[in-house]
Amino acid sequence: MKILYYIALSALLLGGKQTQGQTGSQASSKKPNIIFILTDDLGYGDIGVFYQNERKNNNDRSEPWAFTPNLDKMATEGAILTQHYAAAPVCAPSRASLLSGRSQGHAEVRDNQFDKALADNHTMANVMKKAGYATAAIGKWGLQGKQIEENKWPAEPAKRGFDYFYGYMRHGDGHEHYPKEGLYRGKKDVWNNGEEISDQLDKSYTGDLWTAVAKDWITKQAQQKDRPFFMYLAYDTPHAVLELPTQAYPEGGGLDGGLQYIGKPGHMINTASGEPDSYIHPDYANATYDDDNDPATAEVPWPDTYKRYATSTRRIDDGVGDLLMLLKDLNIDANTLVVFSSDNGPSRESYLPEEYVNNTPDFFNSFGRFDGIKRDVLEGGIRVPLIARWPGHISKNTVSNTPSIFYDWLPTFTDAAGLPAPVNTDGVSLLPSLTGKNDQEKSLVYVEYFHKGKTPDYPEFLPEHQNKGRKQMQMIRRDEMLGLRYNIQSHHDDFEIYNILKDPQQRNNLAKNGSMQKLQEEMKAKVLRVRRPNSTAPRPYDSIAVPAVNIKTTSKGLVWKAFNGDFPWLPKMELLNSLAQGTTTSLKNMDFANNSYAYYSLEGFIEVPQDGAYTFYLIPKESTFIKLHDAALFDADYDYQSGEEKKTTIMLKKGKHPVSIYLKKEKENSGLQIKWQGPGFSKRPLQKSVFSH
Template identity: 60%
Template sequence: MKKIIIAAFFSVFTLITYAQQAPNIIYILVDDMGYGDLGVLFQNQRKLSGNRSLPYQVSPHLDEMAAQGAILTQQYANAPVCAPSRASLLTGVNQGNAQVRDNQFDKALENNHTLATVMKQAGYRTAAIGKWGLQGDDEKQSPNWPAHPLKRGFDHYFGYMRHADGHEHYPVEGIYRGKKEIWENYKEVSKDFARCYTTDLWTAKAKDWIIKAEEQDRARPFFMYLAYDAPHAVLELPTQAYPPGGGIDGGLKWMGTAGNMINTASGTVDNYIHPDYVHATYDDDQNAATPEVPWPDTYKRYATAVRRIDDAVGDLLKLLKDLKIDNNTLVVFSSDNGPSMESYLPKEYAANLPTFFDSYGPFDGIKRDCWEGGMRMPVIVQWKKHIPGGKIVATPSMLSDWLPTFADAAKLPIPARADGVSLLPTLLGKGNQQESMVYTEYFEGGNTPKFNSFELGRQGRKRGQMQMIRFGNLVGVRYNIKSADDNFEIYDVVKDPKESVDLAKLAHYINTQQQMKDRVLQLRTPDKEARRPYDTTAIPALRLEKCLRRVLNGAFIKVIFPG
């Protein structure tokens, strides 16, 4: 018994020691924001071009975050839509092994390692705020859903439980999509949140939780998953200007009084357009001799939604500075998939086409596409005193790499279940970076949009069963797959980001073609609820080497087999 007590003591002591050395971590995930929506990644280029036929947005706070941290220019979503992308992020597995595949929204997140359970093992306090959508779709089990965030490692939850609730940003008023429920842990609390625009609401709650966590125990780190439901439709507007200042004394505040829960819960709902966009005009006919025309209201709304998120990020970063924890807080900003075409606005509004801002950036494809525009994410990472400012990370990676990365930062072994790898060696410039395997599979019944800026051969292209895999600079893409023998289109996405030159037509890439066909079979397991035409195909042997990942103090062991 004495030995057991001593062992337990040292186990707890080690956990506390790790916790004291480990960074706080905030993962900010936005909904349907394209790679091209951020100033630093694409919009600033449109502004500097001086071409008045190219309307642009600005994102000053995210640009500043990038200047003080790193931009991951080649990080991919695990899927081109919300639910599977978030499921892979939270569990650290690719879409070939995930329990949530395709657009299975509200399906229960598997009962396994998650970002939150891993961080709790390292002594972290954990909170999820905002959109969840992975609780399990049996409403008879409400509020005790099988995959409630509190059952997947989080100590506290506040937000929209159901996926579709995130399509309305005024839960009490339900202006365009009906009234929605807000959940705090297991209690439904929406009645108190009149005039609360959800971007503001999640931000105010996040700030309140962080402040209280620091007041309670500054020595113990925290992990926060902050999942916004914007700029995804419906394209609603805030009630008023973003409160000035930011941080502890300014910005958004949690008031806690029914009917006045946050300091922007007043005025008129769906009302405020950012001043930069109120009178914005552009050259719609590319003729300088004719007058410019106003932006359609749809795009003023979209740009305001993006700017509101930018303001929220600036507010949160100011809070970390005010609390003097900014030097040891790792903050990641990303989207879940490429830009969408939904607006859910009345018919009198213009359609919400991502072509207006080229929200997909220098790529082709949008949400639901496995082209780069649907998969390449706007990712910024800040960890002051650790990641040098202005760093550009061009190493290919996926959202599922964040679970191993956070485990590594917390000095924990990476769960064997995870498909991802730690990105710390690249971010910190220390050690050898393990190669990330970029792979996705997805089914979608529609077509790639017929946007004039897209390559002619993929305009209106039937999606169907799709796969994407990356080898170095080469990306293999298959659309409307009928069998495992279907060929990949192969593109060098570093030299050819629009994927316009199919290298698969060249004899030099015959071996690469077969390697891609083999590898996509080796990376996955069939799932009866997301059937694929290649499910029953024999899995090729690993010819040169078989990698067995065994985690011993964070080390990888590679076992080589002949043949």
């Protein structure tokens, strides 16, 4: 898909230097502020506009409902994405894919690797920083890596592009929402950049604390009128301990009302008074329901656990309304893109005293119309609510039913800032879906995950999904069709196939229909072509050879295209308009068109002589990225070392495999040094005879 030239904004970003490329598909003349709000374990069905309002309208007293009035209002003022997915059904890998723009087929953090280091590569923060943004992370992090010395981690937010961090560094700290008092999980550390400040946080409920800090930081940034900001606001609620706030949400909102950051030790925020873990929202304090589904008997009070859960989600809702009012008060509302979502499906994990146990997501049906919860790749575990608001750009009451996923947001935000995304991202910009302008590229919606447990046996779930053994799981979308595998033993295992638009509960497995055989084989091939194995998260299909494509090529060599521009990273060149093109059979000499262009892409096919393991070698002399099919073969862009040989091994089937090579031309006569070895031959340069197009 061709988008308009990335010239004007990229020139502004880079000090007015004239470039040739493109502007963002929908980018305004002024780069928007961007706020991404992420909640922890909030279900698709927990939000009014997605499901709870439907329960209210049904008025079935045996099916209680909760309220999210501010999020519902945000939805009417913007867009909801009804087919949006978390990248994984648990927080650490999901957040890693979100922040890196890479799927679980490429991300460094996979499965249950909590506190593992976010890869030292392009991140949502460092790309926005290079795009001219001030950047902040507030709330839960959990991607810092193993501590290298006291209070130092290899992947703390400051080392992944954030100018400012205020929050929990470690994943486990987010299981407690009163960091100083540690009411149920013990005292926790909170960091204000490099200072640990938990001793100053008397009675500071984190659901309030993060909102107050966010408001304070935004207010200060609004004074820097020549510099936009990007904020990643990651709540640790309603996950884990269902602790309550100290008091009602402060009246008003915005600049002078609502939550306020006082900054005084012992009274850090304006709700740091009263009694911790005490306030139930009045909408729920005396709520009753028909527990036995018999209108003739008296209704009973909601169990305290669910009063707590509803209050926790309502507190997030209040915070979002407060933040949106602040944007209006600061007169930056029209130039701020706000996105709200959750990191995975709802959880039955709550760490509370005995009298509050048995929290399960089926009281409110937090999973919505789907089966599955957190740790499932059934829809209930990975389909998440998504609301986006950008006045003047996203029309009111927009509903997008286009499939999309977390790692689409990094390219969406670079697009909004007027830049093409880094070449290594697996996502696409969602601005066309949000704004209704231009054609939407298809997202790669792909999830892989391992967990040794089972899907809960909630009566709302289909019998075949109750107690469904998880283990190795995989999901892939192809338009309205979805492929699902649980307890994968080998790559030969068939996918369950569902028309997910007509069958959101995944009731009718179409794979039993012989007409689905072609799609079955296409899905099995696709999941091998979009990923690379990771030794820390082994899969039963890691050693399976990637299948070739069935295509006839007519000419030898690769097609090259040339581009100009001056971008902070190696860009996705399919988003640029080429200025020259031709063919070549040699990678030794890259002096195409007399070195007059800044970037080149080469595309075509490599002929693999027989099935087996192939090792490729690359000596990059400039920023280079190479992929086979949609799998990253070499990533030598971010912080690459010139002249240092890289190698990788991949299993390939005999035949033609699409190859894409991208590089930034920085030196004369630099060329590419790519070699390979495989069954029956030793290490040697890729010969011209293997290339075709």
